[in-house]
Structures are given as structure tokens and as C-alpha cells.
Amino acid sequence: MAKSFVNIRAQEETLTSSSVAAQTHEHHGVIGKGYGAATAHHGELFQGILECGERGVRRGLVSLPCSIFKSEATFILDSSGVVRVFPEWKVKAHRAAELTLNAGRQARLGGVLQILSDIPIAWGLGSSTSDVTAAILAVSDALGEEIESEAIARLAVQAETASDSIMFMFNRHAVLFAQREGEVIEDFGGFLPTLEVLGFNTDPSGLGIDTLSFPEARYSLWEIEAFRPLLGLLRRAIDTQNPYLLGQVASASAEINQSHLPKPHYNLIKLIAEQVQALGLQVAHSGTVVGLLFDPCDSRTDSQIKFARTLLAEIGFKESWRFKTPERFWSRNRKELQSETL
Numbered sequence: 001m002a003k004s005f006v007n008i009r010a011q012e013e014t015l016t017s018s019s020v021a022a023q024t025h026e027h028h029g030v031i032g033k034g035y036g037a038a039t040a041h042h043g044e045l046f047q048g049i050l051e052c053g054e055r056g057v058r059r060g061l062v063s064l065p066c067s068i069f070k071s072e073a074t075f076i077l078d079s080s081g082v083v084r085v086f087p088e089w090k091v092k093a094h095r096a097a098e099l100t101l102n103a104g105r106q107a108r109l110g111g112v113l114q115i116l117s118d119i120p121i122a123w124g125l126g127s128s129t130s131d132v133t134a135a136i137l138a139v140s141d142a143l144g145e146e147i148e149s150e151a152i153a154r155l156a157v158q159a160e161t162a163s164d165s166i167m168f169m170f171n172r173h174a175v176l177f178a179q180r181e182g183e184v185i186e187d188f189g190g191f192l193p194t195l196e197v198l199g200f201n202t203d204p205s206g207l208g209i210d211t212l213s214f215p216e217a218r219y220s221l222w223e224i225e226a227f228r229p230l231l232g233l234l235r236r237a238i239d240t241q242n243p244y245l246l247g248q249v250a251s252a253s254a255e256i257n258q259s260h261l262p263k264p265h266y267n268l269i270k271l272i273a274e275q276v277q278a279l280g281l282q283v284a285h286s287g288t289v290v291g292l293l294f295d296p297c298d299s300r301t302d303s304q305i306k307f308a309r310t311l312l313a314e315i316g317f318k319e320s321w322r323f324k325t326p327e328r329f330w331s332r333n334r335k336e337l338q339s340e341t342l
Contacts, residue, residue: 029079031109032144036073036137038130038166040119042066042199042291042323043284045192045250046176046234047257048227049219052185059216060176060185062234063165064197064250064282064291065325069125071117073134077142080110090115092128093135096159100139100147103155111142122208123201124287129164132156150184157182162211169326174238176231188235191326193243195279196294198305200312200320202263203288209261211286217260226256247279247293254283254290263290268315276308296324 041063052058075097083101085094090113097113113135119127136155140147149167156163157180165177168184176186203209219227230249237245251273258266263283269290273281277300279293292308294301309320 031077031079032142034075034077034138034140034142036075036134036139036141038071038133038137039065039067039169040069040071040125040127040130041164041166041169042197043124043282043287043289044253045246045282046230046253047285048230048253049224050176050185050227050231058178058185059180060178061165061285062174062176063126063169064195065169065192066125066197066199066323067325068321068323069117069119069130071115071119071127071130071134073116073131073138074114075111075135075138075142077109077111077139079108081108082110083113084111085113085115087115090131092160093131096132096135096155097139099155099158100136101143103151104140104143104145106143111139113138120201120206120208122210122287123203123289124209124211124284125289126164126166128160128211129156129166132159132163133167153177153182153184155182188238190238190241193237193241193246194296195243195246195325196296196301196305196322197282197291197325198294198308198312198320198322199289199291200317201289202265202269202317204264204316208288209286214261214286217257217285219256219260223256223259226252243279243293243295247281249280250282250293251280253285254281257283257285261285263288265315265317269312272308272311272315275311276304278304278308 043064045062045064047061049057049059083094083097093115101107101109115131117131119125119130121127133152136152152167162180163182165175168175173190174188174192175184178185230252233245234249273292279295282291294304
């Protein structure tokens with residue numbers, strides 16, 4: 001993996017441990033310490049609008065797990081009544097920490113929150129939700145409290161307006177998640193079929209997209225009608241653990257999204273997917289990354305991915321990364337990490 005785009009820590013101007021400790025000593029009455037972490041996702045396998053009975057029309061998505069990037073948070077709880085965050089520009093994580101204290105009726109408390117992340121920003125990899133989820137877990141851990149995924153989701157939406165489903169992805173079934181409501185629309189009752197993914201960024205500048213400043217997709221009637229059978233195909237892919245069906249769902253959702261957030265060289269990317277016999281392709285519906293999907297049980301996968309990398313480089317996408325799902329896609333606190341090692 002190329003360090004040129006992964007080494008985000010060097011860009012974030014994070015403090016050293018001793019610096020954070022020095023900041024903490026400014027406060028009196030250190031109460032405890034907490035840890036939280038959350039991995040990224042790689043855009044979506046499905047995103048659209050669905051008719052949900054009495055709840056009416058709702059926007060929902062199914063995230064693609066990606067465990068090669070993660071965000072970690074530490075929180076030093078004290079009696080200052082003020083939350084400080086490093087780096088200071090991590091305002092969503094800052095807000096999440098404050099909300100978590102308030103939710104626990106501990107608004108009189110404060111502390112120092114430090115975020116360390118190697119998730120590229122604004123590419124559609126869920127960097128802000130990973131920060132927010134890690135922060136919520138770290139604060140809860142410092143308070144000595146366990147917090148359910150549903151509660152994390154509600155706090156995350158309050159902190160950042162729209163959230164991904166990262167907090168539901170550790171040892172949980174795949175879910176259809178309402179990203180602006182912080183609620184699970186549907187639990188699919190099983191895990192996503194395993195995929196091998198070749199990911200790359202389609203934005204040559206690397207600057208990405210500000211998700212919240214980008215308007216929500218205004219789907220046509222035809223597109224809205226197409227989402228229902230796609231969701232049915234997704235259920236079948238999960239029930240039968242069929243990666244080929246999952247590839248069809250992801251490709252169709254990517255095709256619809258191309259009308260709303262076009263990816264550069266999209267038609268060439270589709271041709272490459274066909275030429276290397278990929279299962280399909282998926283995109284970040286509000287970002288810039290794309291993934292070619294492969295069957296990890298297929299003996300040809302290594303050669304297919306090697307060929308795909310060569311073809312992608314020919315059209316300008318020279319940097320790529322490879323990962324397998326599901327692989328330790330998690331959001332967890334220190335207690336869960338410790339229990340796993342016992």
C-alpha cells in the first residue's frame with residue numbers, strides 16, 4: 001500500500017503522548033482513561049430510497065467493510081467540565097465526546113480526547129464516522145459504561161448529521177442503515193458474502209468530497225422503482241452467501257449513482273471489470289473511491305487482480321489497495337479487546 005496516501009497521521013499534527021499528558025495535568029482530578037477504535041468502510045454496496053410502510057420513504061445504505069484503515073481514540077476523563085480534542089480540527093469527534101458525556105448525565109465532567117487515524121479524508125471511506133465511533137467508545141470506556149450499537153448510531157448522527165453503519169459491523173449481521181436517522185431499517189439476518197476487493201481513488205487531486213456539502217441524490221421514479229428488486233437480490237445474496245449476486249447488486253447501485261456523482265473514466269472502469277472478469281464494481285456514493293469485486297475462492301483471483309492493476313494504471317489509476325471482507329471490521333473498546341486475548 002502506498003504510503004503517499006495512507007500516512008495520514010503525519011498530516012494530522014497529532015500530539016505525542018507526553019504532550020497529551022501535559023495538557024491533562026492542566027486539569028485537576030483525573031478520573032479515568034478510555035480507549036475506542038473503529039475501522040473504515042469502502043463506500044457502499046447499495047444506497048437508495050425505499051418505501052418503508054408507515055415510516056414512508058427512507059434513504060438507506062449497505063456499507064462495504066474495509067479493515068485496512070482505522071481510527072483510534074483515547075480519552076482521559078477529568079473533572080474540568082470541558083472536553084479538549086487533538087487534533088483540534090476533529091470537531092465531529094469533539095462533539096461526539098460531549099454528547100456521550102451528556103447522555104451519561106456526566107456533563108459536569110470533561111477530559112482530553114486524542115484521535116489517531118490513517119483513514120484518508122473525504123474519499124468516502126467513513127473517516128468522520130470512524131472518528132466519532134471511536135470517540136464515543138473511548139468516552140464510554142472511561143466512564144466504565146458499555147454502550148449499545150443503537151445508542152452509538154444515535155449519538156453519531158447528532159454529532160455529524162449523517163453517519164455510516166460502522167458501529168453495527170462488529171459481529172453483527174449486515175444491515176440496511178438509515179444514514180441520516182441513525183437507525184437500522186432492516187437486519188438481513190446474515191453476514192455479507194466474502195469478497196476480495198481492489199480499491200482505488202478516482203480523484204487525481206486526492207482532495208475528495210465534503211459529504212455534508214454535497215446535495216442528496218434526487219432519484220428519478222425509474223431509479224426508485226429499481227431499488228426494490230435490487231434489495232431483494234441483496235437479501236438473496238446474503239441468504240445464499242453468493243458473491244456473484246452481491247456483485248450484481250453493487251454494480252447496479254454504482255450505475256444509478258453515476259447519474260448523481262459521476263466517477264471519472266467510469267465507462268473504462270466498467271470495461272476493465274468485464275475484461276478481468278470481476279464480480280462487479282462498487283463505489284462510494286458520496287465519495288471518490290471505487291472497488292473492483294472478486295471471489296476469494298476463485299483460483300484466478302490473484303491473476304485477475306494483477307491484470308486489473310495493470311489496466312487501471314494505463315488509464316491513470318496507478319495507486320490501489322487490496323483487502324478481503326469480512327476481516328475484523330470492528331468498532332470496539334478496550335474491554336472487548338482485552339476479553340478477546342484471555
